[in-house]
Structures are given as C-alpha cells and as structure tokens.
Amino acid sequence: MSAPKVRTAVFPVAGLGTRFLPATKSTPKELLPVIDTPLIQFAIDEARNAGVERMIFVSHPSKSAIDRYVLDDADLRRTLRARGKAGLADELYEHAIDEDNHEVVFVMQEEPLGLGHAVLCAKDHVLPGPVAVILPDDLILCPKGCLSEMIEGYASGGAGHLVATMDVPWEDVGSYGILDAVSRKGPFVRARGMVEKPAPDVAPSNHAVVGRYVLDAHIFEALERIEPGAGGELQLTDAIVADMGARGLAGFAFSGIRFDCGSKTGMLAAQLHMAKDDPAFNEVIGDLIESTVPPTVVTAA
C-alpha cells in the first residue's frame, strides 16, 4: 500500500541561534549565508524539489527578516530592473517562494519550549496527510535532495515515521536524537526506540537523527500528550516514540553529506566545501592550501 502524499513542510525557525552570537543578535541564524546563499534558501529549494504544496515557517516576532527574505519583493526587483540589473531581479524572483505555486504560512512560537512545541504550533495549518519537517541549520547536500529521497522512501509504504539518520562519533551522541536500531534494509534503519540527547555510556547506538523528518499526521496528537523531556523542552523525539507503537519508526540513511551549520565548525566546513568546487574561488583556496603546507626542510649535510 503506498502512503499518502506529503503536501506540507514545516520549518522550525524560531530559535535564538545563541551559538552564533553576536551575528545572530540581529540576523536570524537561518539567514546566515553559505557564501551567498542563506541556509533557509537551501531548505526551501529542497522542499520545493520534493513537491510540497504548503510551507509553514514556525518563527518568532523578532525574526521578521525571514518573512522578508522568503517572499517576493517586487519593489526591489523593479529597482534592480530600473538600474539595468534585470538578471539579478530574475534570480531573486526564482529564489523567493512564488505564492501562486506554493502556499506560505507564518506561525509564531513566542516561547522557546522545544522542537516538539514548534512543530505543534503548525498543527492547525497543515494540509491533510503526512508532514515533512526541515531544520534549516542541518544543510544536507545530496544530488536528489534529502527530502525527495525520504518522500520516495516513505511513499514505498510501511515505514511509519521516518527520520533522516547518519552515524556520528560516539562522543557526539549527546547532541542528537539517537535511534535504538534493530536492523537495516537498504536505506531503512528499523528502530524500536529513540532517545533525545543520551549520554554516550547509555546511548543505544551512534545512529543520530538529523534535521529531516517525514511524519504521520498522528504526530500532532502525540505532541499534545507528551511531557517536557530532555532540557525541560517538549521534544519531537519523545512524540515520535510515543506514537511509534501504532505507526512504526525507521531511520533513513540518506545519500550525500550533511553540515551542522548551527555550529561554527560545521558552517566553516560548508563554506569551504562549496568554495572548493567553484572556479571563482580556485585562487583563494589554492593560496590557503599553499600557505598551510609546511615548507620542505632542507638540513645541512
């Protein structure tokens, strides 16, 4: 039996971005760029390519710059055209969400009560059927798009709630939701449980959940039932676990690479990765490598 279509993507973007202060004092972390492309753009493109119809941004009143970024700005495009920059105006139009083709909803999460609470804020705005959740600070580069791969996997039916997964070093398991995995078949990692941010000595595995989810719509009922968990927050992980008996749970080992752009090292790695493949940056990358190669030491005989 094939699964119903995934028509809604939820983007939890209300977080304060404390790991990137002072930059995030006035710029939402989702607008920090990898070279010239804000993180939120990668997430929007991934959702669009995956065929979602409605995008719900669960944001915060202090982050109105996100609204300005994701929606079309016809005045700015007009100004650019008037200055002979029609190409740039066209590019901006392509990046923005075209409201003729996609519905856009902004919902406010006034208090930082956790990822589970953020997703619950979207409850009254989702279209019928399963829901995708995308965390924009997890940048995932994969030829087809991680969400497209997952939705294809989900459509093959029977997987239950689907969470993107990858192996992380054991010392890092305390930063993630971690799967209690029982078996693997192709990209599917069948799991009998999941725990949010376990200590390494009690973690059931090092199969971490990263920021892409395809969730059965029953997740909202589970989110309404759960109590605060790790860090005193309402955890999406706990709601998935609460509902997995009825719906099932699997990790999805996506192809491609993921950068934790919520951390400085992850963001730097993403920048360097993008730059190394772009001829415009050959020289600067070449100079950097040259300056870090230790000079040959010539010892006197």
Ligand code: G1P
């Ligand atoms: C959230 C989730 C966690 C997941 C992680 C992926 O944690 O709660 O289960 O592994 O995203 O990035 P956060 O990074 O928001 O603390």
